[in-house]
Amino acid sequence: MRPPQKSKLLKVVILGDGGVGKSALLTRFVSNRYEENNFHTIGVEFMNKDIAVDGEKYTLQIWDTAGQERFRALRTPFYRGSDMCLLCYALDDRDSLRGLRLWHNEFINYADVQPDRFPFIVVGNKNDIRAERRQVSYEDVQQWCTEHGISAHIETSSKTATNVTDAFVLALRQWKAMERVAEAEQRQHGDTIDLTQPIRLMQRRQCCTGGGAGKAADVVDADDDDGRNTDAAMRSPSSMSRHLFGQSRSSPKAPKTNYQL
Numbered sequence: 309m310r311p312p313q314k315s316k317l318l319k320v321v322i323l324g325d326g327g328v329g330k331s332a333l334l335t336r337f338v339s340n341r342y343e344e345n346n347f348h349t350i351g352v353e354f355m356n357k358d359i360a361v362d363g364e365k366y367t368l369q370i371w372d373t374a375g376q377e378r379f380r381a382l383r384t385p386f387y388r389g390s391d392m393c394l395l396c397y398a399l400d401d402r403d404s405l406r407g408l409r410l411w412h413n414e415f416i417n418y419a420d421v422q423p424d425r426f427p428f429i430v431v432g433n434k435n436d437i438r439a440e441r442r443q444v445s446y447e448d449v450q451q452w453c454t455e456h457g458i459s460a461h462i463e464t465s466s467k468t469a470t471n472v473t474d475a476f477v478l479a480l481r482q483w484k485a486m487e488r489v490a491e492a493e494q495r496q497h498g499d500t501i502d503l504t505q506p507i508r509l510m511q512r513r514q515c516c517t518g519g520g521a522g523k524a525a526d527v528v529d530a531d532d533d534d535g536r537n538t539d540a541a542m543r544s545p546s547s548m549s550r551h552l553f554g555q556s557r558s559s560p561k562a563p564k565t566n567y568q569l
């Protein structure tokens with residue numbers, strides 16, 4: 309009998325200007341709640357959420373970051389080891405779409421990823437607003453995405469719970485698609501012997517030391533989530549403890565907790 313399937317742990321980072329609704333998105337996704345009066349996030353916080361997509365189980369470890377510039381030094385150390393990134397803007401704030409260029413660049417620099425091989429998705433939040441308050445058209449975003457080589461874009465509302473789960477599923481599917489491409493490349497690379505390159509020694513060394521050829525080339529083992537090539541130090545050792553980094557936002561309601569569903 310096969311042992312029960314363990315879920316894969318994937319680290320997700322949510323970025324975007326202050327006030328676009330990153331925390332609201334996370335709270336809606338994880339605990340299906342919405343708070344109208346949120347205070348700015350200070351530093352970073354994360355929550356876990358289990359999700360099944362296409363018959364496979366995942367635990368998304370979702371990092372909510374402070375959008376205000378003054379918290380840059382508190383948030384950037386947590387980008388490393390990410391598996392996917394949600395770039396958020398608000399549909400009633402044209403500047404927040406323009407701001408995505410900086411967020412995209414900041415993430416690429418600090419997470420040290422190749423932009424064309426990393427699953428970014430663009431999320432336009434607050435799509436419940438009245439038409440006259442809308443400052444960003446669908447075409448504006450499509451153009452931005454094309455210019456930055458991002459193919460996935462979705463509009464959400466944390467307030468009305470529209471497309472919130474779909475946004476995370478979209479990111480996960482992007483991640484899966486990139487993993488498949490990377491695995492195919494790895495197989496192709498493995499089948500080709502380039503006599504001009506001194507690769508034999510290198511391959512042996514990787515084999516003997518247990519090293520991998522790179523994150524994207526991993527065959528993900530459900531029993532070995534923490535041993536993947538992503539930076540384990542940037543992941544939570546335990547999902548039960550409180551996960552606040554920097555300083556927590558102060559909230560008029562109960563403080564945020566983490567949920568292991």
Ligand SMILES: Nc1nc2c(ncn2[C@@H]2O[C@H](COP(=O)(O)OP(=O)(O)OP(=O)(O)O)[C@@H](O)[C@H]2O)c(=O)[nH]1
Nearest residue numbers: 326327328329330331332346348349375465466467
């Ligand atoms: N109409 C509408 N308002 C929203 C929505 N999501 C968030 N808001 C509002 O936007 C405010 C800011 O939301 P937050 O989630 O705190 O924004 P943030 O991006 O986390 O902000 P920082 O913590 O400063 O980075 C909230 O207090 C809500 O009033 C939404 O889907 N629709």
